[in-house]
Amino acid sequence: MKPAAFDYLAADSLDAAAAALSRAGGDGKVLAGGQSLMPMLNFRLVRPSILIDINRIPGLAYIEATDNAVRVGALTRHHAIETSPVVKAHLPVLTAAMQHVAHLAIRNRGTIGGSLSHADPAAELPMMALLLDARIAIQSYGGRRTEQARDFFVGSLATSLGEDEIVTDVEFPRLAPGTGWAFEEVARRSGDFALAAVGVTISVRDGKADQVRIGMMGVGETPLRAPQAEALLSGRTVDGALLDEAVASVRSVVEPNSDLHASGEYRRHLVGVLARRAIETAWRRAIGDLQ
Amino acid sequence: MSAGKTIRVTVNSVIYERTVEPRLLLSDFLRQELALTGTHVGCEHGVCGACTIIVNGDSVRACLMLAVQADGATVETVEGLGSIHKLNPLQKAFQEQHALQCGFCTPGMLMTVTDLLRKYPLATDEDIREGLSGNLCRCTGYEHIVRAVRTLVRQTEGTP
Numbered sequence: 277m278k279p280a281a282f283d284y285l286a287a288d289s290l291d292a293a294a295a296a297l298s299r300a301g302g303d304g305k306v307l308a309g310g311q312s313l314m315p316m317l318n319f320r321l322v323r324p325s326i327l328i329d330i331n332r333i334p335g336l337a338y339i340e341a342t343d344n345a346v347r348v349g350a351l352t353r354h355h356a357i358e359t360s361p362v363v364k365a366h367l368p369v370l371t372a373a374m375q376h377v378a379h380l381a382i383r384n385r386g387t388i389g390g391s392l393s394h395a396d397p398a399a400e401l402p403m404m405a406l407l408l409d410a411r412i413a414i415q416s417y418g419g420r421r422t423e424q425a426r427d428f429f430v431g432s433l434a435t436s437l438g439e440d441e442i443v444t445d446v447e448f449p450r451l452a453p454g455t456g457w458a459f460e461e462v463a464r465r466s467g468d469f470a471l472a473a474v475g476v477t478i479s480v481r482d483g484k485a486d487q488v489r490i491g492m493m494g495v496g497e498t499p500l501r502a503p504q505a506e507a508l509l510s511g512r513t514v515d516g517a518l519l520d521e522a523v524a525s526v527r528s529v530v531e532p533n534s535d536l537h538a539s540g541e542y543r544r545h546l547v548g549v550l551a552r553r554a555i556e557t558a559w560r561r562a563i564g565d566l567q
Numbered sequence: 568m569s570a571g572k573t574i575r576v577t578v579n580s581v582i583y584e585r586t587v588e589p590r591l592l593l594s595d596f597l598r599q600e601l602a603l604t605g606t607h608v609g610c611e612h613g614v615c616g617a618c619t620i621i622v623n624g625d626s627v628r629a630c631l632m633l634a635v636q637a638d639g640a641t642v643e644t645v646e647g648l649g650s651i652h653k654l655n656p657l658q659k660a661f662q663e664q665h666a667l668q669c670g671f672c673t674p675g676m677l678m679t680v681t682d683l684l685r686k687y688p689l690a691t692d693e694d695i696r697e698g699l700s701g702n703l704c705r706c707t708g709y710e711h712i713v714r715a716v717r718t719l720v721r722q723t724e725g726t727p
C-alpha cells in the first residue's frame with residue numbers, strides 16, 4: 277500500500293514538463309490532482325520511474341469565456357468548475373454533472389486534464405466532453421495538436437494520448453441561449469462513481485426538437501453518444517410515444533458489463549430510465565416549461 | 568532509492584524542514600516524521616476520508632498527496648483545531664452530540680466539516696449528509712454526526 281520508489285520533478289513550465297516526459301521515454305507519468313494516479317501508485321498498479329508534477333506550472337488553471345466557447349485549463353480543479361459562474365451561465369449541464377463528481381476533498385484536488393486523461397468510463401467529465409463536442413488541446417515536446425473528444429476516448433482507461441503528450445486545455449462550445457439540458461445519474465452512494473448516467477441537450481425550432489445530443493456513461497468501455505436516438509428525436513415533438521422509442525433505441529445500442537456493483541442487464545435497464553428522465557427534462561427546459 | 572528532497576512545510580503554524588523520499592505520502596510524513604498521529608490512515612486510496620487534512624485552505628486526502636508536494640504549503644491537521652482543555656466549537660458539538668464512538672473517523676470528519684462550513688451553507692440535513700458522504704464511519708451510523716453539524720450550523724446562524 278505504499279508506492280515503489282520514483283524520481284520526482286516539479287515542472288515549472290509546460291515545455292519543461294514535456295521535455296522531461298519525452299526524456300522518460302514512456303516510463304514517466306504526469307501528476308496532476310493525483311486523485312486517480314496516487315491510488316494506482318499506492319497499489320503499485322503503476323510503477324513509473326519519474327513523476328512529473330504539473331501542479332506548480334503557472335497559468336494552467338483557468339476558466340474563460342471566449343466568443344463562442346468556454347476554455348478550461350487542464351489544471352482546473354473539479355471544485356472550481358462546479359462553482360464557476362461562467363460554466364453555469366454557458367454550460368449549465370456541466371455544472372449539474374459536477375455535483376456528482378466524488379467528494380469535496382477529491383474535487384479540491386482532481387483536475388479536468390487528469391479526469392480526461394484517466395478516461396474512466398463512469399467519470400462525468402469525459403462524458404461531458406463527448407456530449408458537448410469539446411476540443412482537447414495537447415502538447416508534447418515535438419509540438420501541439422488538438423483532438424475532438426469523440427476521437428480522444430478509445431477504451432476503458434485508454435485515450436489517444438501518446439506517452440509523451442500532455443493535455444493543456446479543453447474548449448467546450450457554448451450552449452446557445454435557451455438550449456434545454458438535463459443530467460441524470462444513479463450511483464450507489466452520493467459521490468461514488470456512477471452505475472450509469474445520461475446527459476442531454478436539445479434546442480427547439482418551430483416547436484420541434486433540434487440539435488439533440490445524448491451522452492451516456494457507465495454502460496460501455498468509453499462514454500458514448502446515442503446517434504440513433506438523437507436522429508429519432510430530431511424534427512419531432514417529444515411526447516410519451518416518442519420517449520418510448522428513444523428509450524428502446526438507447527437500450528438496444530449499449531452493451532454494459534456486469535461487475536460487483538450491478539449486472540449488465542440492470543445497467544441497460546437503468547440507462548433507459550435515466551434517458552427518459554433526461555430527454556423529458558431537457559425538452560421541457562427547451563420549450564420553456566421548466567426553469 | 569531516489570534522492571531525498573528537502574521540504575519546508577508549515578503545519579498548524581509551526582514550520583518544519585525535513586529531507587524526504589519523493590514517494591513518502593503526506594499522511595506518513597505527518598504521522599512518522601512529525602509525530603502528528605491525529606491524522607488517521609484507513610484505506611490509502613482516497614475512499615475512507617480518515618486522513619483528510621487542509622492544505623492551503625482546501626480539504627484534501629493526505630494519502631493522495633506526496634510530502635514533496637507540500638513544500639511551501641500551509642497545512643492544518645486535527646491537532647490544530649483545539650486542545651483537550653479547549654475544544655473548538657466543532658469539536659465541542661461532536662462531544663455534546665455524541666458524534667463519535669471509537670474516534671477513528673473523527674479527525675477526518677472534523678477537517679472535512681471545517682472545509683464544508685467554509686464553502687457551503689449546509690442549510691439542510693441532505694446537504695450535510697452529501698458533504699459527509701466521502702467519510703466513512705463504522706460506529707455511529709452517522710445520525711449523531713449529522714446532528715452535531717446541524718447544531719453547530721444553527722448556533723453559528725444565531726450569532727450575529
Ligand SMILES: Cc1cc2nc3c(=O)[nH]c(=O)nc-3n(C[C@H](O)[C@H](O)[C@H](O)COP(=O)(O)OP(=O)(O)OC[C@H]3O[C@@H](n4cnc5c(N)ncnc54)[C@H](O)[C@@H]3O)c2cc1C
Pocket residue numbers: 305306307308309310311312313314315350376377378379382385386387388389390391393394396398399400401437441442443444467468469470612613614
Ligand atoms: C474516492 C474517489 C471517488 C471518486 N469519484 C469520482 C466520481 O464520482 N467521478 C469522477 O469523474 N471521478 C471520480 N474520482 C476521480 C477524480 O475525479 C480524479 O480527479 C480524476 O479521475 C483524475 O484527475 P487528477 O487530476 O486527479 O489526475 P491524476 O490522478 O493526477 O492523473 C490521472 C492520470 O492522468 C494523467 N494525467 C493527469 N493530468 C494530465 C494531463 N494534463 N495531460 C496528460 N496526462 C495527464 C496521469 O499521468 C495519470 O495517468 C474519484 C476519486 C476518488 C479517490
Ligand code: FES
Pocket residue numbers: 607608609610611612613614615616617618619628629630631
Ligand atoms: S486513508 Fe486516505 S482516504 Fe482513506
Ligand code: FES
Pocket residue numbers: 666667668669670671672673703704705706707
Ligand atoms: S466513530 Fe468509530 S469509525 Fe466513526
